[in-house]
Amino acid sequence: MIKNRIKVLRAEKGLTQEELAEKVGVTRQTILAIEKNKYLPSLFLAFKIAREFGLKVEEVFSFKNEK
Amino acid sequence: MYSLQTQMKVKTYQKTKWFTLIILMALSIEMDSVFFALIGITLGMVFLSLLKLRVKGVLADERQLDVSEKAARTSFKVLMPVLGLTSLALIMGGGGPFYYVRALGIVLSYVTCLGLVIYLLSYWYFNRKYGG
Numbered sequence: 670m671i672k673n674r675i676k677v678l679r680a681e682k683g684l685t686q687e688e689l690a691e692k693v694g695v696t697r698q699t700i701l702a703i704e705k706n707k708y709l710p711s712l713f714l715a716f717k718i719a720r721e722f723g724l725k726v727e728e729v730f731s732f733k734n735e736k
Numbered sequence: 737m738y739s740l741q742t743q744m745k746v747k748t749y750q751k752t753k754w755f756t757l758i759i760l761m762a763l764s765i766e767m768d769s770v771f772f773a774l775i776g777i778t779l780g781m782v783f784l785s786l787l788k789l790r791v792k793g794v795l796a797d798e799r800q801l802d803v804s805e806k807a808a809r810t811s812f813k814v815l816m817p818v819l820g821l822t823s824l825a826l827i828m829g830g831g832g833p834f835y836y837v838r839a840l841g842i843v844l845s846y847v848t849c850l851g852l853v854i855y856l857l858s859y860w861y862f863n864r865k866y867g868g
Contacts, residue, residue, distance in 0.1 A: 695797040696746075708799050 673730045676704045678722045693717040749791045756780055812855065819848045 679689055686700045693700075693714065702708035703718075710718065719726045744752075760780040764773040796804075826841025 695799065699797050699799040702799060708802075711798055714798060 670706075670733045671709060671730055672706060672733060673703060675700070675718065675729065678724070678729065682722065689718070689721065692721050744787070744790050744792065746791055749787060752787060753784055756784060812851070816848060816851055816855075819844055819851070823848055 675689075679686070684692075686697045686704075690697045690700045694717070695714065699708065699710075703710050715726050715730055719729045722729060757780070760777055763776050767773045767776070823841045823844035826837050826844065828841075830836070830838030830841055
């Protein structure tokens with residue numbers, strides 16, 4: 670399972686979902702779906718989101734092995 | 737007056753699109769002439785394409801494309817067996833005085849085959865495109 674810290678990072682940066690969506694070129698619904706772990710972004714989008722926060726991909730998204 | 741330089745929001749575009757499509761459908765049904773209906777539809781499509789250029793924001797992102805791909809795949813998975821089985825039933829059940837039922841079954845079977853051919857061609861194309 671892949672989890673993310675987008676909501677927390679957004680709050681730290683003072684960004685709304687709409688603003689982040691605009692910056693990375695997706696809709697607000699996509700950002701919402703990613704935050705709720707309902708949608709897994711593509712590698713390209715994951716990199717864009719991480720770059721927006723000035724972090725590495727693994728600092729925004731984490732992989733947890735389900736057993 | 738509406739300026740061509742003005743940008744519109746995505747929601748406004750979508751409302752305008754649906755309104756235009758409904759008007760076009762109503763006009764095509766009302767018009768007796770196929771020629772004028774086709775002109776109306778063509779003009780409507782041109783109008784919507786021009787409108788799309790004025791939209792500020794993202795119309796379809798990767799998630800929406802993913803969703804529509806999954807919806808298309810599900811529709812295909814449901815439609816093809818239904819069409820195939822229906823055509824088989826009509827061919828077997830038709831005949832005699834119900835020759836038109838058999839004819840309909842044959843037409844549906846050709847439609848099913850066409851769907852399968854399109855699927856196979858698309859699969860071949862995308863398999864090659866993505867390194868297969």
